[in-house]
Amino acid sequence: SRFREFPGLDLTEYASLYCLPLYVYSNSTLVGVMELLYTREKGFSDEEINFFTTLTGILSTTIQNEELQGELRKMNLELEQWVTEKTEELRASEERYRTLVESACESIFVLAENGDIVFANDQASRLTGVPKFKLIHKNLLELFVDPSQPKGILSEAFQGHESLRQGELKRADGTVVPVDVIAVGLRLMGKPFVQSVIHDTSSRARLEKLLAEKEQEIAALKAKVSS
Template identity: 25%
Template sequence: MDNCSVISSFGIAARREFTQKDIRLAKAIAGHAASIIENLNLVNAVRASETRYRTLVEQASDGIFLANAERRYVDVNPSGCAMLGYSREELLSLRMDDLVFPEDILVMPFRVDDLRSGKTVVVERRLKCKDGSAVPTEISAKLLPNGYMQGIVRDISERKEAEQALAEREAYFRALIENSAEGVAILDTEGIVRYLAPSEIGLTGYTPEDVIGKSVFQFIHPQDRLRVEQIFTEGASVPGAVRSAEYRLKRKDGELRYFEIMGHNLLDDPHVAGIVVNYRDVTERKKAEQALQESQSRLQAVISTALNGIVTVDSEHRVILFNPSAERIFGITADKVLGQPLDMFIPVRYQKNHSDRVRKFGETGNSARKKGLLDSLYGRRANGEEFPL
């Protein structure tokens, strides 16, 4: 028969016919033999199962602890011993409480009621090593049918170190963002604000609550809005693209300010999944630029209308400015003069003396002239004609 072993055989020989009693006796003997065989198979199966279980326990990389109802350890595998630095015999003399720090028990008591209800309890807990040090662990505990508590213990030291490093890094960058003079925001592909750094309050007066969930474009000056939208749309379609722009924004208090913005498309980065925008207030710079332009315009107007010829040279004595009066005096237009050496307007016999004088002025800044110093200096027109300066 399948799955059966022959342990013995017997034969019955008789010259008379079997009676019903003989048949019943034979059936009883056969049934008893079958029961013995079944029990033997069951014992062998149990032994094989126990062997497999013991092999798994002994070779498991996680620590496996078994404690009785009194919380005393009755079994532990080699990984559990190595994790805590104890021998198996030493651990079997301890109770669960001996491996836990008292202060941790106050914060996180043993969840015995959950175990009794049939739940598998997973917790993170520090365990005390033989040398007194602590090892962070993740414990998966379960109450077995025989009343024993089984705990599968994993050393999570590396994970905790990585989490700590990540937390420190996040705190560092959070401090940078929150204390930065620049604003930081994260937008989706439609320009909806998903994140806004607290530094925004100092820049625009708006709080994150005022802005998050709204379109960033509604805060931009109407005359700048379309241009910024076009730049944003183009950058949002190119992974990794970086785009910049200047625009005007009305602060919450109504003041109009100029901002410079730079957006970085990080939609493909799963940690960001958005467009990171850095922006800063450049109003004072714009005012300074405007003031400089106005000053240059006024200066250009003075130079252009001056009756005296005005010629400006760089450090190499090349002409960089030549006003209309100079064009009239020297008989040549500015477009033919710019970039040329100044000596083209000085007679050869005066060139060295004039070059030395200009060089000393560049070195000292002293523009004082003694009376009569220029009496012997002449200029030369484009046609070669000399004239006193």
């Protein structure tokens, strides 16, 4: 069975056999055997033995290196497949996120740590009156009458806290809109960002003003009836 790779080999034709292990001494690994067959009886000199021993050492290391290279290629292929799968999953996840954000009825911004806008949805453009491609070159604080109003929420969001602030947003046409600003930490592509949702509270402010006026009217009527 030792010579199964050479089915036509007739051992009776050989008078001498010298076997040398293909042994890697650095990690005590046997990777094979080299056999030398001679048709005549032969004794081996020290010089020949040293030569064949050196040769088997070179062959052992070469074979093991090739096996290691094969394992490395396999691991690299598996790693590439894993990275490809994770990249596709991440891309799909970000695409779902983008779709949800774009279709949202609220104004949504994604901000860098210093407040620079790296993404804004269509509603954000409508609220501010600024085209989306121009919003990307702005800082969120520039959009407010008083930049200090939303400033604190950035650091709080990066620290893992969800924050809410009220402020006045200045639109591109100069009109001022009362807003609620909500911010929460967000990770995209492994990097920290802040997602900020800005809600126009104009309608609520008008209703509150109308309610206050009605309460004043009712109080006036009650006072008139009492008198």
